[in-house]
Amino acid sequence: xxxxxxxxxxxxxxxxxxxxxxxxxxxxxxxxxxxxxxxxxxxxxxxxxxxxxxxxxxxxxxxxxxxxxxxxxxxxxxxxxxxxxxxxxxxxxxxxxxxxxxxxxxxxxxxxxxxxxxxxxxxxxxxxxxxxxxxxxxxxxxxxxxxxxxxxxxxxxxxxxxxxxxxxxxxxxxxxxxxxxxxxxxxxxxxxxxxxxxxxxxxxxxxxxxxxxxxxxxxxxxxxxxxxxxxxxxxxxxxxxxxxxxxxxxxxxxxxxxxxxxxxxxxxxxxxxxxxxxxxxxxxxxxxxxxxxxxxxxxxxxxxxxxxxxxxxxxxxxxxxxxxxxxxxxxxxxxxxxxxxxxxxxxxxxxxxxxxxxxxxxxxxxxxxxxxxxxxxxxxxxxxxxxxxxxxxxxxxxxxxxxxxxxxxxxxxxxxx
Numbered sequence: 362x363x364x365x366x367x368x369x370x371x372x373x374x375x376x377x378x379x380x381x382x383x384x385x386x387x388x389x390x391x392x393x394x395x396x397x398x399x400x401x402x403x404x405x406x407x408x409x410x411x412x413x414x415x416x417x418x419x420x421x422x423x424x425x426x427x428x429x430x431x432x433x434x435x436x437x438x439x440x441x442x443x444x445x446x447x448x449x450x451x452x453x454x455x456x457x458x459x460x461x462x463x464x465x466x467x468x469x470x471x472x473x474x475x476x477x478x479x480x481x482x483x484x485x486x487x488x489x490x491x492x493x494x495x496x497x498x499x500x501x502x503x504x505x506x507x508x509x510x511x512x513x514x515x516x517x518x519x520x521x522x523x524x525x526x527x528x529x530x531x532x533x534x535x536x537x538x539x540x541x542x543x544x545x546x547x548x549x550x551x552x553x554x555x556x557x558x559x560x561x562x563x564x565x566x567x568x569x570x571x572x573x574x575x576x577x578x579x580x581x582x583x584x585x586x587x588x589x590x591x592x593x594x595x596x597x598x599x600x601x602x603x604x605x606x607x608x609x610x611x612x613x614x615x616x617x618x619x620x621x622x623x624x625x626x627x628x629x630x631x632x633x634x635x636x637x638x639x640x641x642x643x644x645x646x647x648x649x650x651x652x653x654x655x656x657x658x659x660x661x662x663x664x665x666x667x668x669x670x671x672x673x674x675x676x677x678x679x680x681x682x683x684x685x686x687x688x689x690x691x692x693x694x695x696x697x698x699x700x701x702x703x704x705x706x707x708x709x710x711x712x713x714x715x716x717x718x719x720x721x722x723x724x725x726x727x728x729x730x731x732x733x734x735x736x737x738x739x740x741x742x743x744x745x746x747x748x749x750x751x752x753x754x755x756x757x758x759x760x761x762x763x764x765x766x767x768x769x770x771x772x773x774x775x776x777x778x
Contacts (some may be wrong), residue, residue, distance in 0.1 A: 366391040366578075367771055368593050368603035370585050370618075373401020373496055374757060375748040376609030377570040378430060378764030379771075382681050382725070384575055386772050389525035391601065393593065395584040397566065399571045401611070402727065404756070405562030406606060408719050409635070410671035412562040415725050416631050417680045419531065420566065421547075423554025425495070426761035431569060437560035439666035442643055443551070447650040448708060449474050457645070458487075459659040460683075476652055482514055490549040498545045499754070506544040509538035522650035530658045532628035532645070533728045535737070536682050543731045546754050560668045588743030590616050605746060605771050609764065612729050612751040619742050624751070625730040630694075630723050632701045634716040639664055640676040640709045654704040655681045655689070655697070677716065679705070694721035729755045746771055 366385055366447045369376045372394035377649065383390045392502040404415040420427060444457025457473045475483075490498075504512070506528060508677040510520050520537075529535035531547055545732045561566040571579065588608065593601050615745065616623035639661045641647070647659040663670035668678040679701045691697050698721045729751035740747055748767035750760040 365389070365591075365602040365604045366603045367607060367775075368393060368601055369607040370394075370588060370593060370607050371401065371611075371614075372396070372399040372567075372571070372579060372581070373609060373611075373749075373751075374403060374567060374570065374760040375750065375764035375767070376401070376607070377567060378426075378577060378761045379607055379609055379748055379768045381430065381570065381573045382765055382768030383771060384573075384578070386768070388772065388775065389579050389604075390574070391580060391603075392578060393580045393583050393585055393595070393601070395582070397582055398567075399579065399581070400567030401566050403563050405564035408633075410631055411635065411674070411676050411719060412632065412662070413633050413676075413720055413722075414563045414662075415722055416629055416727055417678050418563045419556040420563070420757060421550040421554055422534070422557050423550045424756070424758035425759075426438075426689070426707075426758045426765065427566075430573075430761060431566065436565055436569065438557040439510060439560060440555040440557050440644070441660075441665055442645045444528060444554065445523070445646045445648045446641060446643070447472075447474050447522055447526075447540035447648045449650040451651075453641075453647070454598055454650075455645075457477065466685045474522040476516050477506070478514070479516050479519040482521075486513060487552045490545050491492045491552050493545070493549065495546060495549070495734065498542055498549065501545070503540045503542055503544060505538050506532070506541050509541035509544060510537070512610065521652060525652070526648040526650055526657050527646075529682055529684075530648075531669075532682055532731075533629050533707060534730075535682055540731050542614075543754050550758075558662060558666045558669070560666050563668070583620075588745060594603055604775060606744075607748060607765070607771060609748050609766055611726055612749060615747060615749065615751075619745070619747075620743075625727040627728045627730060628683040628723070628725045630683075630686070630697050630721060631728045632676040632679045632681070632694075632698045632721040633719040634679070634705075634718045635670075635719050636675045637673070639677070640712075649739075654707070655685050655691075655700045656704050657682050657685055661707075676719075677705075697721050697723070731755050738765065740770060741754040769775075 368391035369392045372392045381391045389436040406413045532539040587594045613623045644665045696719045748763040752763040753759045
C-alpha cells in the first residue's frame with residue numbers, strides 16, 4: 362500500500378503523462394511546478410486578443426503518443442497546408458506536396474528551388490520513411506542530417522533553399538548537424554499526418570492532459586529547491602515525503618538537481634506582429650530560402666486558426682534562430698523585433714511598416730541538442746526517475762513517451778517493494 366504520493370517535479374508534457382499513467386494504475390500522485398500554469402515549454406499568452414504561443418510550435422497529428430492521450434476533436438485542430446512558400450532569389454515560390462494538394466502540382470513541378478531529380482527524391486524519401494517503423498528509425502546508424510540528405514542524392518540547391526530553413530524551424534539550428542534519426546522521424550510524421558494548431562492555442566494540449574489528473578494532484582506556483590529519492594524540499598522550508606520522485610523538468614534543471622553537467626540546448630527568438638491583412642491568404646509556412654537576414658521562417662497562425670487573432674486582424678509570427686543572430690548586435694527583444702521588421706519590409710514593401718509589434722520571446726532553452734553524441738540517457742539516477750524529451754527524440758511525442766516509460770518504471774519499483 363503506497364501511503365505517500367509519487368512526487369513529480371515539473372508539470373510539463375512529460376510530467377503530466379507520467380502523472381496520468383500513475384493515476385490510472387491506482388498510484389497517488391502529486392505534481393509540483395514553479396509556474397502558474399501547466400505545460401512547461403508549451404505556453405500560450407493572450408495579448409490584445411491575440412493568442413501568442415511561446416515560440417512557434419505545432420503539433421504533428423501523426424504523433425503516436427499524442428493520439429494515445431489527446432482528444433483531437435475537443436482540441437478543434439486546424440491544419441497547415443502541406444508545403445511552404447519559399448523566399449528564393451528575391452521572389453516567393455510555392456513548394457507543396459502535390460500528393461496532398463494536387464491542385465498545386467504544376468507550381469511545384471516547375472518550382473526553381475529544386476531540380477526534377479530533387480522532387481522525385483523527396484517523394485522517394487517520403488515513401489521510405491513511411492515504410493519504416495519508429496523503432497527501426499531509432500535503431501539506425503546516425504549521421505548528421507546534412508550528410509544524410511547529401512548521401513540520398515539531394516542537390517545543394519534544395520538543401521539550402523528548402524531543407525535548411527524548413528528543418529531549421531524544427532531543429533532550431535540550420536547547420537543541419539542534428540541526428541538523421543530525428544530528421545527521419547519528423548519526415549515520417551509530416552508524411553503520415555498534418556501540422557496542426559489547437560483552436561485555443563498550443564497550451565490547450567497541456568490543459569487537456571491536466572484534466573485527466575485527479576483533483577488536488579497539482580501544486581503550482583511552488584518552487585522545489587532540492588530533491589532526494591524519497592522527498593522533495595520546497596522553497597520556504599516545506600518538505601514533501603514521496604514514495605518515489607520523478608524529475609520531469611527541463612534538461613538544465615534536471616542536471617542541476619542531480620549535480621550533473623548540463624547538456625547544450627538550442628535557443629530561438631519569436632516576434633509576433635498584428636496586421637490588418639496578412640501578406641498571403643494560404644495556410645502555408647514562409648521559408649527564408651535565401652539565407653540572408655535574420656528570419657528563418659514566417660507563419661500566419663490566424664490563417665490556420667482564425668481564433669488566434671481578433672476578428673478583422675491577422676497574426677504574424679517570425680522565427681529567428683540563434684544561429685542567424687550570429688555577430689549582429691542583437692541583445693534584447695526590441696533590437697530583434699527591429700531587425701525582423703526591416704526584413705519584412707524588404708520582403709513585402711511599405712505595408713510591413715504598418716504591422717504592429719505585439720511581443721518578442723527570447724527562449725534560451727527551447728530544445729535539447731540532438732546531435733551525434735550517443736543518445737542513451739540514464740532514466741534512474743541516485744534513486745530518482747528522470748523523464749523529458751531530452752531522453753529521446755526532442756518533440757511533444759518524445760516528451761509523452763518519456764513520461765509514459767517513467768511511470769512504468771515507477772510502478773515496477775513500487776510493486777517490487
